[in-house]
Amino acid sequence: IKEAESALGTRERKKAEIESSFAGYEDGPRRRLKLDADDRPKISLWGILKSMIGKDMTKMTLPVSFNEPTSLLQRVAEDMEYTDLLDIAADRPDPTERMVYVAAFAASEYSSTTGRVAKPFNPLLGETYEYARPDKGYRFFIEQVSHHPPIGAAWAESPRWDYYGESAVKSKFYGKSFDINPLGTWFLRLRPITGGEELYTWKKVTSSVVGIVTGAPTVDNYGPMEVKNWTTGEVCNLDFKQRGWRAAGAYEVKGRVLDSNGSQRWSIGGHWNDKVYARLTPGYDASVTAPDNSSIRSGGSGGATQAFLVWQSNPRPSGIPFNLTPFVVTLNAIPDSLRKVVCPTDTRLRPDQRAMEDGEYDFAAVEKNRLEEKQRATRRERENRGEEFVPKWFTKGRCNVTGEEYWVFNGEYWKMREEVAHGGKWKGV
Numbered sequence: 001i002k003e004a005e006s007a008l009g010t011r012e013r014k015k016a017e018i019e020s021s022f023a024g025y026e027d028g029p030r031r032r033l034k035l036d037a038d039d040r041p042k043i044s045l046w047g048i049l050k051s052m053i054g055k056d057m058t059k060m061t062l063p064v065s066f067n068e069p070t071s072l073l074q075r076v077a078e079d080m081e082y083t084d085l086l087d088i089a090a091d092r093p094d095p096t097e098r099m100v101y102v103a104a105f106a107a108s109e110y111s112s113t114t115g116r117v118a119k120p121f122n123p124l125l126g127e128t129y130e131y132a133r134p135d136k137g138y139r140f141f142i143e144q145v146s147h148h149p150p151i152g153a154a155w156a157e158s159p160r161w162d163y164y165g166e167s168a169v170k171s172k173f174y175g176k177s178f179d180i181n182p183l184g185t186w187f188l189r190l191r192p193i194t195g196g197e198e199l200y201t202w203k204k205v206t207s208s209v210v211g212i213v214t215g216a217p218t219v220d221n222y223g224p225m226e227v228k229n230w231t232t233g234e235v236c237n238l239d240f241k242q243r244g245w246r247a248a249g250a251y252e253v254k255g256r257v258l259d260s261n262g263s264q265r266w267s268i269g270g271h272w273n274d275k276v277y278a279r280l281t282p283g284y285d286a287s288v289t290a291p292d293n294s295s296i297r298s299g300g301s302g303g304a305t306q307a308f309l310v311w312q313s314n315p316r317p318s319g320i321p322f323n324l325t326p327f328v329v330t331l332n333a334i335p336d337s338l339r340k341v342v343c344p345t346d347t348r349l350r351p352d353q354r355a356m357e358d359g360e361y362d363f364a365a366v367e368k369n370r371l372e373e374k375q376r377a378t379r380r381e382r383e384n385r386g387e388e389f390v391p392k393w394f395t396k397g398r399c400n401v402t403g404e405e406y407w408v409f410n411g412e413y414w415k416m417r418e419e420v421a422h423g424g425k426w427k428g429v
């Protein structure tokens, strides 16, 4: 009881701190874009890409009609769509059950990639993006901390958890496929109801655009993923199955949760674009499919050997331009209340991306060029002064649990923002 009380105390303190950042989000999430349909010119991907075999994404110059009106910083914020799973995880008293929900969260991060064969805008060095959800109780922040190679450092906080990591990818166009390999580790600090804190880590799997030559490009995500609880020792091994020739088994994910002694506790199965189920299988492995009767119990498990639904993807209504998800539509909104407080470096203020969102593709291309030229000029000036870019909101640190390097958020962003909300000014940005 004492430990639960202290866990609740920590959550209360965090809650108050995070709520101080909600100014500007009073209007609630945006529901639609200005555009009803994107009438982008249909150009063959292969026609453009065939001369670029062997190149990585940073070396490809593509017409702006291959872009979508998101930035890579916002693509990382897409991870926040299913944080409810983390809230549920934190309230489960059993660590293997917490792992089931954390692993489902890690798999849910891929559901919004389908139908999105488009290039997000490349963030400028020092560009930032913030996103807060008063209704969900979290705040998210990311800064582009390196341009070559492109690296974004992200930090999200809620009363029950912190989620942070580095977004950096290696990409290469192989002709048959365009592969994107994420490099960084993602960290989850969970504050379970039973007290204390737990550290989980995982790495993202490979994303790949396939079907380029046949003219039906799709995004696949595949490979093994290990989610590890460093504090109590549970491990979940997930396997994202690679899409085959006949697309049978597409989107499939399966896995197992091992307890701290290494013996199996849960079997997991489903599809990362749709649903994930779990089944209590103490000491053995089983394949998990949808339960065959109507007694699907979501959010509970106590002793059940019947599979239960852990996660379900939100609907993808057709008719949203650029094939965006409803969650993504909320990301680039800038109501007047938010414009007043958001940092001048925020992605929402990029004129090229805004033009793209509004369907003004030619203007988007002109502005994109202008910003990139300006960035080059700034870099030359910096080099002439013999200076190096220093991130404003993150420093490099080493995790004393995993031994890995990671980007430590200095917390100053939200403090300065609060001053701005009370009439102050952004300084040194």
Ligand code: CLR
Pocket (backbone or CB within 6 Å): 057, 062, 066, 072, 075, 076, 113, 116, 117, 118, 119, 120, 167, 169, 178, 180, 182, 204, 207, 209, 219
């Ligand atoms: C995957 C999840 C990671 C962050 C991340 C980084 C790069 C993204 C990738 C995600 C998804 C696929 C992606 C990629 C950059 C380019 C690629 C959007 C979100 C698209 C599909 C490539 C389009 C090909 C062009 C030639 C049109 O945490």
